Amino acid sequence: MNKYRIFVILSSALFLLPVLITGVVSGSDPADDLLSYAKGDTVTVSGFAAGSPSQGVAVWLFGNNLWDRNMISVGSSGDYSYELSPSETSSLAAGQYYVIVQHPGYNGKFDVYTSTDAQGQTIVTSDAGSSFIIGGSGSLQGRQAAAALMGMLDSNDIDDMYSYTSFILKDPLIEDNSDDKVYEKGVISLSGSTNFAAGEKLFYSLQPLEFGPTSKDSDMPEGGTSGNIYVTGSHPLNLWNVEIDASDYPAGEYMFEIGRPDGSYKTTMTITITEVMEKSPAGNEKTATSVQTPVQTSVAAETEAITPMGQKTPQSPFSVVVPVLAAALSLLWMGCGRRVL
Numbered sequence: 235m236n237k238y239r240i241f242v243i244l245s246s247a248l249f250l251l252p253v254l255i256t257g258v259v260s261g262s263d264p265a266d267d268l269l270s271y272a273k274g275d276t277v278t279v280s281g282f283a284a285g286s287p288s289q290g291v292a293v294w295l296f297g298n299n300l301w302d303r304n305m306i307s308v309g310s311s312g313d314y315s316y317e318l319s320p321s322e323t324s325s326l327a328a329g330q331y332y333v334i335v336q337h338p339g340y341n342g343k344f345d346v347y348t349s350t351d352a353q354g355q356t357i358v359t360s361d362a363g364s365s366f367i368i369g370g371s372g373s374l375q376g377r378q379a380a381a382a383l384m385g386m387l388d389s390n391d392i393d394d395m396y397s398y399t400s401f402i403l404k405d406p407l408i409e410d411n412s413d414d415k416v417y418e419k420g421v422i423s424l425s426g427s428t429n430f431a432a433g434e435k436l437f438y439s440l441q442p443l444e445f446g447p448t449s450k451d452s453d454m455p456e457g458g459t460s461g462n463i464y465v466t467g468s469h470p471l472n473l474w475n476v477e478i479d480a481s482d483y484p485a486g487e488y489m490f491e492i493g494r495p496d497g498s499y500k501t502t503m504t505i506t507i508t509e510v511m512e513k514s515p516a517g518n519e520k521t522a523t524s525v526q527t528p529v530q531t532s533v534a535a536e537t538e539a540i541t542p543m544g545q546k547t548p549q550s551p552f553s554v555v556v557p558v559l560a561a562a563l564s565l566l567w568m569g570c571g572r573r574v575l
Contacts, residue, residue, distance in 0.1 A: 269401040272429045274324045274498055277401065279333055280315035283308045290314065292336040292344060296380045297403075298329050301368050303348060323403060324498060332380035332400050339393035346386050346394055358383060362391035404429055406499040408436075408474070408492060416506045419483060424490060424505075425475040432467030438476050438492040442484070443504070458488075462495070485509050 271277055283291050286308050293316045295302040308314045318326075338344050345361040348368065355370030358379075366382045367373045374382055380398070387396045410426045430436070439460040459478055466473045474492065485508050493500025 268330070269399075270429065271323065271401060271403055272406045272431070273326065273328065273403055274320045274406055274494060275431055275434070276320055277318040277323060278315060279317075279335065279399075280313070281335065281397075282312045283314055283337055284312060286310060286312045287338050287342065289338050289342065289344065291338075294334040294336065294380075294383060295331060296334075296376050296383075297331040298327055298376050300326065300331075300376075301379060320496075320498075326403055328403055328405050330376070330400060330402050332377060332398065334380060334383055334387075334396050334398045336387065337395040339395055341393055344394060345392045346383065358386070360386040360389065360392060362386070362389045364389070406430065406494075407471070408499070408501040409471075410501065410503050415504070416508060417480065418508055418510045419481050419485070420510065421477055421479050421481070422505075422507070423475065423477050424492075425473065426492075427468075427471040427473055428465060429471055430465050430494075432465050432472050434465045435462050435495060436465060436474055436492055437462055437495040437500075438490070440478055440480075440488050440490050440505075443487040443489055458483075480507050483507050 279293060288308075290305050290307045291314055293304050293306055295304075295318075304316060306314045306316045336344065336346065347359060349357050349359050351357050353370070355373070356368050357365050358368050359365045364386055366379075368379055373379075384396065384398065386392065387394050407429045408426060409428065410424070412424050412426065428436075437460070439458075441458040461476075463474060463476055466475070476492065487504055487506050489502060490505055491500050491502045
């Protein structure tokens with residue numbers, strides 16, 4: 235689990251130093267550029283308190299229907315650290331939270347503190363005489379409570395100093411950005427986005443949906459795998475990516491899960507793995523071609539033959555004899571006619 239650190243420096247000077255924030259963040263609010271965390275992340279507030287006060291520092295946390303105050307010891311070099319564990323952030327409601335780190339100041343004591351009144355309500359009280367209800371009927375919440383506390387600490391009659399920061403806690407989110415849900419056997423890539431911390435470890439699992447007995451003699455491998463990946467930083471959401479070699483997996487439907495290793499949050503989706511489709515080499519694809527059969531036309535017997543140019547048509551012997559006989563008969567008829575006259 236990646237830990238975010240919010241560094242706050244408290245100085246003994248009589249002015250407010252800005253909050254220093256370092257470390258990798260899981261995202262930010264587009265409007266206010268606030269630090270953003272997913273429920274279940276570890277949030278650590280740490281920094282340096284000038285003078286290494288023996289009383290330590292007081293860390294106040296305000297949210298919707300929530301307030302907390304913890305005394306944190308300060309090391310000999312002035313360093314301190316306050317942590318919200320994964321179980322604590324998981325139990326918190328999504329929303330904006332305000333953190334105020336209070337330094338006891340010159341006099342070495344906290345001039346603003348909590349007390350309980352006769353009605354059992356929790357009161358934030360100032361040695362300067364002001365107070366407000368933090369727990370009970372009519373209590374201030376979230377931003378209003380944080381503003382009221384800073385107003386007390388800003389009083390000229392109070393020598394305590396403070397620094398502050400704010401962060402947003404969001405419900406866990408893991409989104410699937412993969413375009414396809416059907417993959418051919420081979421190396422498949424699944425990816426998406428998340429508001430989990432960059433560097434945070436995620437657990438993934440790919441298992442077949444079909445379940446049943448298999449033959450002892452079957453040499454078909456059983457598809458499925460699991461493992462861990464780490465979130466990659468990005469903006470506005472971080473990214474995750476899983477690559478799985480499914481070359482030997484049986485074709486079918488599979489359930490893919492990804493989430494926190496402790497199982498506190500995960501998302502699932504169904505994918506299908508198919509056999510590799512055979513593809514024809516480029517340029518050698520076979521195409522269907524229609525062939526037309528020539529139409530033969532019978533030629534009538536009486537049709538004259540066509541004689542090629544430059545060639546004489548062969549003549550029958552009768553083509554010469556018939557004209558000669560006709561001429562002879564004509565002469566004979568003419569001779570007989572003259573004798574009659």
